[in-house]
Amino acid sequence: xxxxxxxxxxxxxxxESMGYDLVRLLFQEADGDNRTxxxxxxxxxxxxxxxxxxxxxxSVLSALLDVEDPIDGRYCLEVSSAGIxxxxxxxxxxxxxxxxxxxxxxxxxxDGRKRFKGKxxxxxxxxxxxxxxEENGQVRIPFDDIAKAKLVLTDDLIDSYLKxxx
Numbered sequence: 001x002x003x004x005x006x007x008x009x010x011x012x013x014x015x016e017s018m019g020y021d022l023v024r025l026l027f028q029e030a031d032g033d034n035r036t037x038x039x040x041x042x043x044x045x046x047x048x049x050x051x052x053x054x055x056x057x058x059s060v061l062s063a064l065l066d067v068e069d070p071i072d073g074r075y076c077l078e079v080s081s082a083g084i085x086x087x088x089x090x091x092x093x094x095x096x097x098x099x100x101x102x103x104x105x106x107x108x109x110x111d112g113r114k115r116f117k118g119k120x121x122x123x124x125x126x127x128x129x130x131x132x133x134e135e136n137g138q139v140r141i142p143f144d145d146i147a148k149a150k151l152v153l154t155d156d157l158i159d160s161y162l163k164x165x166x
Contacts, residue, residue, distance in 0.1 A: 004025055004026070004027055006070055007025055007027065007037070007070055007071075008022065008025050010064065010065070010068050010070055011025070011039065011061055011064065011065075014060055014061065014064055015041060015057065015061075016044075018056070018057065018060065019043060019044050019045070020041045020042065020043055020044060020053075020057065021041065021042050021043075021044055022039070022040075022041055023040040023041055023042055023082040023086065023087065023089060024038070024039075024040040024082075024087055024089050025037070025038070025039055025040070026038040026040075027071075027075075033073070033074050035071075035073070035074065035075040035076070036075060036076045036077075036078055037065075037071065037075050037076070037077050037078065038078045038080070039057070039061060039077070039078065039079045039080070040080050040081070040082050040086075040087070041054075041057060041079065041080075041081065041082065042081065042082040042086070048081075048161075049081035053081070054079045054080060054081065055079075057079045058077060058079040061077060061079065062077055065077070084151070084153060084157060084158060084161045085150060085151045085152060085153040085157070086150065086151055087148065087149065087150045088102060088104075088146075088149040088150060088151065091123060091127065091143050092123075094120055094123035094129045094143075095123040097120055097151060098120050098121070098122065098123070099119060099120065099156075100119065100120055100151055100152075100154070100156065100157050100160070101117065101118065101119055101120075101151065101152035101154050101156075101157070102117070102118070102119075102120050102131065102149055102150065102151055102152060103115070103116070103117045103149065103150055103152055104116045104117070104129065104131060104141055104146055104148075104149040105146070105147045105148050105149065106141060106145045106146060106147060107145050107146070107147045108145055110139070110141065110145075111139075114147075116131055116133060116139050116141065117131075117133065117152065118131040118132045118133035118134065118139065119131065119132045121138060123143075127142065127143045127144065128140045128141060128142055128143065129141045129142075129143055129146065129149075
């Protein structure tokens with residue numbers, strides 16, 4: 001986790017100066033030399049990204065990481081767009097995507113389960129996310145207890161993406 005924070009500190013200024021926001025940085029270590037640094041980004045203007053955008057970012061970050069050399073040994077750099085059904089990482093993401101469907105998985109059991117799916121209703125001042133499930137009604141989930149979450153691809157989300165409103 002500490003390594004990810006250091007990597008974020010290195011790459012974020014370059015991304016921001018290029019007009020991108022860092023969505024998620026994930027360093028995965030597999031067996032042997034199969035290590036991958038995944039950098040997920042989105043444009044600051046929230047317009048769609050192309051393969052050319054990812055290639056440009058990859059080129060800049062590759063050069064930057066070669067100079068800074070924060071990772072020992074070999075690894076593969078992957079740069080990708082957050083996409084339409086993007087992960088929800090920051091607390092502000094939940095407020096930004098209020099009204100859209102999301103899948104949320106918690107670290108601990110809540111009412112005997114860890115998986116929730118519903119419309120994001122609120123990201124409140126007490127650091128809770130409120131999701132409206134079809135069968136169970138409103139569920140209040142502490143942000144710190146979220147293991148992972150992502151938007152669900154729906155017609156509403158696609159329409160919003162095409163209108164560039166989120």
